[in-house]
Amino acid sequence: MTSSASSASLRAKFRALEEERERTWESAALAVNLTQRATLVRDHGKTASVVKKGDILPPCTLPAVDGGTVSLDDLVAKGPAVLIFFRFAGCPACNIALPHYDKTLWSELKASDIPLVAISPQPIDLLAQIATRHNLPFPVATDTGLTLSRTLGLSYTFDTASRQSALAKGGKSEALNGLENTWELPKPAVIVLDPGRIVRFADVSPDWMDRTESDRVLAALGLGIKGASHAA
Template sequence: MELQESLSRLKEKIEGGMPPEFVKIMHQATRDLEASGIGDGILKAGDEAPAFSLPNHNGEMVSSEELLQKGPLVITFYRGVWCPYCNTDLAFLKRFKKQFDEMGVNMVSISPQTVANNLKIVEQQRLNFDLLRDTENTTAGQFGLKWEMVDPLKSLYRDTFKIKLDEYNGDDSWTLPVPARFIIGTDGIIKYAEYSVDYTKRPNPDVLIAELEAV
């Protein structure tokens, strides 16, 4: 089964069990984010990738500069352990890790949540790659992905779904990254970029293999 098919089934199940007014708020928030023009500021192929040094799920610092000395780098931005769509995405990416290794490619995922929550999902899914802690989405912002959740979506998450981002992320910014993937060449230049303002839609990870073969 392809990733998007899994996500579509997941969306049908989740939204099918919600009151229509909740679904309306969520869909409107996605439309508003798309209309904001955030996509215009997201880095694209040919741009220089921001350098970063972030703690992984074990609290060990991971540097993009050091990773790029070993080979190309795949970066995926992950919203958090509370997001079933993102967790499904990570599970699919995990399947391609062996191929990445054989190609000499490193992969990391970057999330705003705390190190403890990153460790939680790594252990739950037995992930075979680093999940990095991006405090207040600083690195996500450098890639053009950072956005702030505001009412009524914020109230829906906090008060109804009991998803308190301030607790998950360890800060009160209520910001998230737009889900995205990048391939960075050893020269520090972005070779491939994809993003989806609609978090329920993601391309299958196998597109990364074809792109990496051209790097």
């Protein structure tokens, strides 16, 4: 049986984080965050072809933080697989989302022998921190150079204020995506992939504080959620 904290919806958990930020962040910093997210929602899908149901993903093999590799063809060799795209290991929302998926999604997938892999463009040495921090039981892999994210229309570029804020804190784009002076990350997304790398389900979240709930993923796979309530 999951605890009430783990069974709360992602929306509820993110709202709690929003409320904490409203209490503790300076208004200027909060405005930068909110403006970037609002811009991404407004412009979503306008400048790139975003992955959708029926698309066929290109063959791809990604390095994993455990030293192995993850091949899309291997993932779907026996049936469907789930891909979770996230931003980077230090992203507060990602540190809510991935443990949430572990508690509310992974056990159902594992019982049905459905693979799950979490994907970020962050270099492996830094990316490994989120897998270790939460003892994630599923593979975490790096999308080197944002190649797959860009192909799927997931990537976005920081606006000027967000880039300046990151630089003022001593940040470097290489620490987020391995690319020099390229402030680009994937929008969070969940993709259910069928054999042949055919997309069965795709949900892209331009606002990284509003992500796919586990029950939608399980529904796409014809599975149910046991032992937890996922009301918003």
